Amino acid sequence: MAKASAAEVEAGGRAVRVSSPDRVVYEATDRTPEVTKLMVAQYVASVEDGLMRALRDRPTALERWPSGVREGMKLATGPQDRDADAFYQKRVPKGAPDYLETVEVTFPSGRTAEEICPTEIAVPVWCAHMGTIVFHPWPVRRTDVDHPDELRIDLDPQPGTTFADAVRVAGVARELLEELGLVGFPKTSGNRGVHIYVRIEPRWEFTDLRHAAIGFGRELERRDGGVTTAWWKEERGERIFVDYNQNNRDRTIASAYSLRPLPGAPVSTPVTWDELAGLTDPRELNLFTVPDRVADGDPWAAIDDTSYSLEPLLRLWEELPGGELNFPPDYPKMPGEPPRVQPSKKVAAHWDDDGNRIEGT
Known part of the structure; x- marks a missing residue:
C-alpha cells in the first residue's frame, strides 16, 4: 500500500x-x-x-x-x-x-x-x-520579553545518581519553597531529572532570576549533601546538580507536555507532588499515556493563579557565601564571574584576584 x-x-x-x-x-x-x-x-x-x-x-x-x-x-x-x-x-x-x-x-x-x-x-x-x-x-510573555515571569529549578542527575535521587531532592526543594512562602509545580524532565516551576511577578531582570536560582540551590546544598551547584562537571560528584544557568536569557527547558527525543516517546509531564513521590519510572509517562491524564485534568491548572516575589530567594543569594558562578561558554565574560578554566587545569599563579589571566602567563 x-x-x-x-x-x-x-x-x-x-x-x-x-x-x-x-x-x-x-x-x-x-x-x-x-x-x-x-x-x-x-x-x-x-x-x-x-x-x-x-x-x-x-x-x-x-x-x-x-x-x-x-x-x-x-x-x-x-x-x-x-x-x-x-x-x-x-x-x-x-x-x-x-x-x-x-x-x-x-x-x-x-x-x-x-x-x-x-x-x-x-x-x-x-x-x-x-x-x-x-x-x-x-520564561517571559510577549508583552514584556525582558522580565521573566517564572523561575525554573532544574534538578539534573549526574553520573552515579538516579531519578529516585532527583525525586528525593525535589521533596527537599518543596519544603524549602513552602518555608519561603512559595508554591512550586513539579514535572518530570522526560528523562531522569525533575523540573520545578514557580510563577513570579515579572519585575526582575534575568540576572536576578539566575541569582535567585543560585541562592535556592545553595540552600538545597546546605540541607542535603546530595546536591551541588558546581558548574564544572569534575567537581559535581555523584550528586544532583541544580542547573542555575537554565534561568539565563535565551536558556530554556523542554516545556510541559513536550515529547523528548528518547526511545518510547517519553513526555516531560506535570505531576502532583504526591504523584512525583510515588513515581519510579518516568518512562511510563509517554505519548500513549499522557493524553488520558490531560483529559482528566492538568496538575498545573492552578499555576497561573498566583505569582510570587523573588525577594526571599534573592535574600538567600545575598546571605549565603559563594559569590558569582560561571556562565555558559557562549556568554561574554560577565562581571564578577570566576575564571573560565577547569579547576584541575588552573594554575593559581596565572590568575589575578579578579579572575583575569595575567598577561604573559
Whole structure:
C-alpha cells in the first residue's frame, strides 16, 4: 500500500496539514509501538490545554528532528555541528502559516530575532508537521520579553545518581519553597531529572532570576549533601546538580507536555507532588499515556493563579557565601564571574584576584 503524502489534524478549529504522515519518528520498543509523524501531531493537539498553558504568548524555540529519532543521531548545539541530524530553530521557519504570530527577542550577543509565539494550538501542531519534537519556551510573555515571569529549578542527575535521587531532592526543594512562602509545580524532565516551576511577578531582570536560582540551590546544598551547584562537571560528584544557568536569557527547558527525543516517546509531564513521590519510572509517562491524564485534568491548572516575589530567594543569594558562578561558554565574560578554566587545569599563579589571566602567563 502506498504511503499517504499528507494528512490533516484538527487543531482548535483549523485543519493543519501534516506532510509525510507515515514517517516513523520513534521506532517501536519492548514497551511501546512505533510512532509516526501523524501520531506526533495528533498527540500535540490532544494535550492542548496543558501545552498551551506552557507555551501561550511565550517566545518559543523549536527542537526539530526532521528524520525522526534514532540511536546515535546527534542534536546540533552550535555551528560546528554541521553534520547533525537535529537542530534548534530560533527563528521562524520558512512557509509559516499566516495565523502564526511572532515576537522579537534579544539574545545575549545583542542580536535580535523574530521567534514563534504560540497563541493557539494550531501553531504547535504545525510545528510538529515541521519535525518539532520539543518546545523550548522562554520564561517571559510577549508583552514584556525582558522580565521573566517564572523561575525554573532544574534538578539534573549526574553520573552515579538516579531519578529516585532527583525525586528525593525535589521533596527537599518543596519544603524549602513552602518555608519561603512559595508554591512550586513539579514535572518530570522526560528523562531522569525533575523540573520545578514557580510563577513570579515579572519585575526582575534575568540576572536576578539566575541569582535567585543560585541562592535556592545553595540552600538545597546546605540541607542535603546530595546536591551541588558546581558548574564544572569534575567537581559535581555523584550528586544532583541544580542547573542555575537554565534561568539565563535565551536558556530554556523542554516545556510541559513536550515529547523528548528518547526511545518510547517519553513526555516531560506535570505531576502532583504526591504523584512525583510515588513515581519510579518516568518512562511510563509517554505519548500513549499522557493524553488520558490531560483529559482528566492538568496538575498545573492552578499555576497561573498566583505569582510570587523573588525577594526571599534573592535574600538567600545575598546571605549565603559563594559569590558569582560561571556562565555558559557562549556568554561574554560577565562581571564578577570566576575564571573560565577547569579547576584541575588552573594554575593559581596565572590568575589575578579578579579572575583575569595575567598577561604573559
